[in-house]
Amino acid sequence: MIEILRKRRSIRRYQAKAIDSQALEVMKEALLRSPSSRGINPWAFIFVDQKELLLQLSRAKEQGAQFIKDAALAVVVCADETKSDVWVEDCSIAAIVAQLAAESLGLGSCWSQIRERAHSKEKSAEKYIQELLHLPGNLRVLSIIAIGIPAESKAPIAKEQLDYTKIQYNRY
Numbered sequence: 619m620i621e622i623l624r625k626r627r628s629i630r631r632y633q634a635k636a637i638d639s640q641a642l643e644v645m646k647e648a649l650l651r652s653p654s655s656r657g658i659n660p661w662a663f664i665f666v667d668q669k670e671l672l673l674q675l676s677r678a679k680e681q682g683a684q685f686i687k688d689a690a691l692a693v694v695v696c697a698d699e700t701k702s703d704v705w706v707e708d709c710s711i712a713a714i715v716a717q718l719a720a721e722s723l724g725l726g727s728c729w730s731q732i733r734e735r736a737h738s739k740e741k742s743a744e745k746y747i748q749e750l751l752h753l754p755g756n757l758r759v760l761s762i763i764a765i766g767i768p769a770e771s772k773a774p775i776a777k778e779q780l781d782y783t784k785i786q787y788n789r790y
């Protein structure tokens with residue numbers, strides 16, 4: 619696990635190749651193994667691999683989503699807010715599980731934030747996606763995890779760059 623954590627970086631450029639079916643199965647299993655509060659598992663994961671839909675997802679917000687159009691897969695991380703008051707935490711955990719699973723499979727990924735982001739002056743990015751993907755109103759959207767075979771490589775962050783002052787013992 620520490621090797622995966624050391625290597626993982628946000629990858630926003632992808633090769634124009636599909637993810638093989640075995641890797642896809644691992645991604646699904648990993649997501650469904652995510653822990654959630656009280657084991658309620660309020661999430662829904664929408665796997666988007668259609669080019670046109672990926673393009674439309676990449677337009678969910680003005681900045682920070684463009685790379686989705688070139689991804690082989692976008693996992694739209696949603697949850698039923700009526701099932702859990704901590705759906706944001708549950709979705710966040712699932713999203714990072716997806717990123718770490720992708721890394722373990724040699725895939726690149728990047729998080730695109732949707733919750734609390736705007737599509738336009740009139741519409742939230744979340745509403746835009748709810749309409750685009752025909753999501754029922756109770757399904758909230760946290761983020762989109764774009765995944766694909768990397769077309770860029772980034773150096774791991776050196777251990778010396780980590781800010782160990784963030785960690786305090788016993789009292790702050």
Ligand SMILES: Cc1cc2nc3c(=O)[nH]c(=O)nc-3n(C[C@H](O)[C@H](O)[C@H](O)COP(=O)(O)O)c2cc1C
Pocket residue numbers: 626627628629681682683728729730731732
């Ligand atoms: C909660 C969260 C929201 C993020 N939102 C976006 C986003 O909307 N667009 C984007 O390009 N990257 C987004 N990122 C990726 C971060 O920019 C990235 O993880 C951070 O700069 C550290 O770089 P690294 O992932 O390569 O270590 C997000 C990451 C997190 C954890």
